[in-house]
Amino acid sequence: MPQPLDLMPTLLQGLWVTVQVYLGAAVFVLVCGVVVGSMRSSRHRWLRWPAKGYILGFRGVPALVLLFWFYYVMPAIGLRLPALAAGILALGLNFGAYAAELVRGAIAAVPSGQTEAAIALNMTPMQRMIRVIGPQATLRALPPMGSLNIELMKNTALVFFIGLHDLTFQGRILQNDTQRTVQIFTLALAMYFVLALCIMAASRGLERVMGRGMQGGAR
Amino acid sequence: MNTNDSATQQPLVQIRNLQKRFGDVVVLDGLNLDIEIGNHVAIIGRSGSGKSTLLRLLMTLEKPEAGTICIDGEYLWHQQQNGQLVPASLAHTRRVRGKVGMVFQHFNLFPHMRVLRNVAEAPRLVLGLSRREAEARARELLDRVGLSDKADAWPQELSGGQKQRVAIARAMAMQPQIMLFDEVTSALDPELVGEALQFLRELADEVSMTMLLVTHQMHFAEQIADRVIFIDSGKIVEDDEPAVIFHHPRQQGTREFLNAVLSPADD
Numbered sequence: 107m108p109q110p111l112d113l114m115p116t117l118l119q120g121l122w123v124t125v126q127v128y129l130g131a132a133v134f135v136l137v138c139g140v141v142v143g144s145m146r147s148s149r150h151r152w153l154r155w156p157a158k159g160y161i162l163g164f165r166g167v168p169a170l171v172l173l174f175w176f177y178y179v180m181p182a183i184g185l186r187l188p189a190l191a192a193g194i195l196a197l198g199l200n201f202g203a204y205a206a207e208l209v210r211g212a213i214a215a216v217p218s219g220q221t222e223a224a225i226a227l228n229m230t231p232m233q234r235m236i237r238v239i240g241p242q243a244t245l246r247a248l249p250p251m252g253s254l255n256i257e258l259m260k261n262t263a264l265v266f267f268i269g270l271h272d273l274t275f276q277g278r279i280l281q282n283d284t285q286r287t288v289q290i291f292t293l294a295l296a297m298y299f300v301l302a303l304c305i306m307a308a309s310r311g312l313e314r315v316m317g318r319g320m321q322g323g324a325r
Numbered sequence: 326m327n328t329n330d331s332a333t334q335q336p337l338v339q340i341r342n343l344q345k346r347f348g349d350v351v352v353l354d355g356l357n358l359d360i361e362i363g364n365h366v367a368i369i370g371r372s373g374s375g376k377s378t379l380l381r382l383l384m385t386l387e388k389p390e391a392g393t394i395c396i397d398g399e400y401l402w403h404q405q406q407n408g409q410l411v412p413a414s415l416a417h418t419r420r421v422r423g424k425v426g427m428v429f430q431h432f433n434l435f436p437h438m439r440v441l442r443n444v445a446e447a448p449r450l451v452l453g454l455s456r457r458e459a460e461a462r463a464r465e466l467l468d469r470v471g472l473s474d475k476a477d478a479w480p481q482e483l484s485g486g487q488k489q490r491v492a493i494a495r496a497m498a499m500q501p502q503i504m505l506f507d508e509v510t511s512a513l514d515p516e517l518v519g520e521a522l523q524f525l526r527e528l529a530d531e532v533s534m535t536m537l538l539v540t541h542q543m544h545f546a547e548q549i550a551d552r553v554i555f556i557d558s559g560k561i562v563e564d565d566e567p568a569v570i571f572h573h574p575r576q577q578g579t580r581e582f583l584n585a586v587l588s589p590a591d592d
């Protein structure tokens with residue numbers, strides 16, 4: 107294979123690991139964001155406080171140290187996680203805290219008149235959340251959620267430090283083997299960038315599909 | 326249910342010694358009010374006199390500090406237990422709240438639902454109608470408010486007056502016994518006010534629904550209401566027929582208020 111295409115198989119292997127870490131963590135982040143963000147918005151203390159604690163804790167620590175903790179400390183207390191699981195867990199919990207704050211903000215940004223209208227129509231608190239507040243909050247949360255996902259994808263490079271053979275790791279291996287630094291890391295950058303473009307496109311597409319009829323913004 | 330018996334014997338709404346404070350500010354100060362079935366009551370008064378708060382208490386959007394509200398023979402915020410009044414359970418308040426409907430000042434339509442679903446959603450979810458029944462009811466009401474061609478429109482595509490009509494249809498779809506209108510015209514463009522008032526007057530004539538309206542439009546209050554209440558500092562100052570309130574008010578306070586709002590050009 108001609109240069110630099112001969113580098114591609116190795117880099118693509120890494121890209122696949124990067125994508126796995128990203129997708130796994132993204133699901134985690136989405137679930138954490140919606141569940142914890144909704145709890146954080148609850149009127150009930152016993153739902154709100156654990157959510158506050160989670161956000162405070164996991165937003166205040168570096169993802170890398172969290173990653174080391176899951177990978178190197180957990181085995182010491184008897185829980186040995188595969189590197190992939192540790193990576194997904196650490197990134198998911200860390201970024202989940204940001205997502206929860208973002209969901210909380212989106213819920214709070216839905217005008218109070220919407221809740222009042224739903225009360226006037228005698229909906230239960232659950233019906234209000236699912237039918238009225240949730241859909242509008244989702245629409246507001248989508249653009250920042252897209253940015254957060256790009257941020258998350260770029261941060262998957264941290265799993266390099268626990269020896270996962272992601273795109274960055276594969277690049278370093280090739281660098282050692284071939285010394286073709288410019289080609290390797292330019293290609294790696296391009297791959298990360300294409301991944302980011304895909305996430306951006308998906309996010310825009312979702313916004314368009316879910317925002318039908320709400321042109322001029324959610325009011 | 327004993328609704329029919331009780332309805333003929335007692336007022337639809339009975340408010341006793343109602344008190345509401347926001348912090349140190351007393352908004353309603355021991356207010357008493359009876360509303361009979363079919364009454365069209367207009368509430369007038371200065372901003373901050375407690376008019377809108379009264380509606381919000383009736384709709385359970387605010388909780389009173391003291392006093393009782395009784396709707397169709399049932400307490401809104403209380404329930405009887407061993408002959409004593411105790412704070413109502415959520416289920417009880419929800420059931421009584423179902424007798425009340427409200428049209429908001431800013432309409433508060435659901436922006437993520439088309440017009441038809443705005444009207445049909447709550448009958449389906451709350452009253453348990455099937456999708457077909459709920460949509461049939463919604464179409465009928467949209468027809469009644471002259472918007473049958475807007476069923477598939479989004480709220481954002483409607484004019485202020487049209488939004489208001491959807492809001493009215495949405496509230497009526499729940500078949501409340503009393504409808505509350507908060508500041509009916511203040512969110513409309515000036516050129517739409519006349520049309521909206523005309524529409525509401527026709528609606529009031531057409532349906533025998535009990536209506537409680539807060540308004541700044543004295544002319545409108547005079548035409549639509551069979552009873553006008555002037556509230557000041559959280560108390561009812563005067564409560565009479567429109568002709569009396571607007572032309573021969575008995576209270577000094579009412580006269581001063583009407584002088585101030587009816588002849589702004591003289592100021």
